[in-house]
Amino acid sequence: MPLSPESTAALQQGILASGYTITGLWVAAAGFGGPIRWADLADIASGDRPATPAEHNILAAALNDHFADLGHDHPVASWQELASFPA
Amino acid sequence: MADAPLTSSLAALSRFFVGDGTLEETLSRVTYLAVDAIPPADFAGITMMVEGRHRTAIFTDETAPEIDEAQYNSGEGPCLDAFREQQIRRIDSTLADGPWPQFRLAAAAHGIRSTLSVPMLVEKAAVGAMNLYANRERAFGDDDAETAMLFASQAAIVLANAQAYWDARELSTGLSEAMQHRAVIEQAKGILMAAQGCDEDTAFDLLVKASQRENLKLRDIAQRIVDTTIARGPRTREHDAPEP
Numbered sequence: 001m002p003l004s005p006e007s008t009a010a011l012q013q014g015i016l017a018s019g020y021t022i023t024g025l026w027v028a029a030a031g032f033g034g035p036i037r038w039a040d041l042a043d044i045a046s047g048d049r050p051a052t053p054a055e056h057n058i059l060a061a062a063l064n065d066h067f068a069d070l071g072h073d074h075p076v077a078s079w080q081e082l083a084s085f086p087a
Numbered sequence: 088m089a090d091a092p093l094t095s096s097l098a099a100l101s102r103f104f105v106g107d108g109t110l111e112e113t114l115s116r117v118t119y120l121a122v123d124a125i126p127p128a129d130f131a132g133i134t135m136m137v138e139g140r141h142r143t144a145i146f147t148d149e150t151a152p153e154i155d156e157a158q159y160n161s162g163e164g165p166c167l168d169a170f171r172e173q174q175i176r177r178i179d180s181t182l183a184d185g186p187w188p189q190f191r192l193a194a195a196a197h198g199i200r201s202t203l204s205v206p207m208l209v210e211k212a213a214v215g216a217m218n219l220y221a222n223r224e225r226a227f228g229d230d231d232a233e234t235a236m237l238f239a240s241q242a243a244i245v246l247a248n249a250q251a252y253w254d255a256r257e258l259s260t261g262l263s264e265a266m267q268h269r270a271v272i273e274q275a276k277g278i279l280m281a282a283q284g285c286d287e288d289t290a291f292d293l294l295v296k297a298s299q300r301e302n303l304k305l306r307d308i309a310q311r312i313v314d315t316t317i318a319r320g321p322r323t324r325e326h327d328a329p330e331p
Contacts, residue, residue, distance in 0.1 A: 027258065031265030032305070033272055033291065054288050057295055065304045073302045078295050 004050035006082045011056065014063040014076035015045055028062040053079040093234055096124035097241055113249045114145040117242045121217055122147055124238045125203075127226040128219035133207070134166040135215035141167060143218070150197050151220060157193035164190040169204035170216040175232050176204040180224040194220070203227040205235045207243035214246050268306045275309035278316050279331055297331040 015025060022045055026038050036055055043049045044059070051059065060076040067075055099120055114133060122131045132143040132151030141159050143152040143166075158164020164187045165176035178185065181195040181202070194202060199220045207215040217239045221227065227235075272294070279290040298305040312331060 023258065024261070027261040027265050030262060031268035031272070033269055033276070054291075057288075057291060061291075061295055061298070061305045064298070065306060068302075068304045074299045078292075078299070080292065080296075081299075 007051050007056045007079065008044070008047050010077050010082060011044060011051060011059055011063075012047065014060065014067075017075070018063055018066050020063070020066070025059065025062060028066060029058050032058045032061050032065075034058045056082075092126055093124045093238065096120040096238065111145065114246065115147075117245055118145050118147050118217070121219070121235075121238055121242060125219055125227075125231055125235055127221050127223075127231055128203070129199075129222050130220050132166075132218050132220075133215050134170055134204075134218060141170070148220075150199070151218065154190070154193045154197050154199060154220070155218070158187065158190045161189045163187050165202060165204040166216045166218045169206045169218075170213050173206040173208060173211075173213050175206075175236060177227055177232060178202045179227075182224070198222050200224040201226045203232060203235055205232070205239045207239045207246060209243045209247040214243050214250075217242060268309075271313055272306060272309045275312040275331075278312055293331040 018025070020028065022038065022042050025045075026036065026041050029036050029041070034054060036058060040049075040055075041059075044051045044055065056079045060078050063076045064074045067073075118131050118133055122128050130146065130148035130151055132146035132148075132155060134141055134155065135144050136142075137144050143155040146152055155164070155166060158167055165178060168174065168187075169176045178187075178191065178194070179201055181191040181200055183191075185191065194200075200223050201221045203219040203221075205217050206213045207217055217235065219227065219231075219235060272291075275294060276287055276290040279285065279293055280287065283290070283293070285293075294305050294308055297303075297308045301308070308331060
């Protein structure tokens, strides 16, 4: 999966900045659909396995909605945005 | 009877139902009971981790966190040692030389002459430290240390149960809210799938792009699509479907 390192870095930075625990993000992500298991999320957050594009976008959306509450404008890039960034 | 304060405090502790109050309220009640249980103590505080930092989050007198700040700033103190090393730590006289000099200075400056810190243990793990302060030297004896340890072990269980209760309640509330958002997002995705003839992931991507483009929360975009579709009523045709 060519975007794995960028995806992992983007999600890890977002999780760190948000202050979410794994459980907190898992609950938030549950509101955006998609069956992400807690253990899978823990693996993605620790970098043990990459997120799929669908997982990445759900987690990014959950993080960005959280950041929107804090007045920030979508700091976590979507999968499509990561793909469009110059290498 | 020497054990009367301890007995009455432990009895009160056993009647706790943590659902009666917030975690903070429950901890505060535990701390007041500790002062009642150990007569030499003038006031008490609980050192615990709050957002990754040691803090005196609960106290019976505002002097406690002011004194404790000296040890959190220096990284050294009897409360921190009791927490980290799971051992009782006692200062018989803050006016005498000894370990934790900055804490001794801060305590003495606030009129505290002796302290007793005991770990709050649950299954060999420390959940905090209970700290007792007295305005006279050598206020706490070995019996007080034993009593404090006994009380702290009971208080630690209350703490752990209260934390578990409120964690579960917070999780339940969070999931309930998440499911409400999810219903709206699923409805919006369905509307877009029907209108655009796309699959579920593509419909979600459309919501993501609209959210970024308009700098709005994705769930607000989804709500708008659902509201617009409902407002249009049965006249809605494919090409009338709202733009995400």
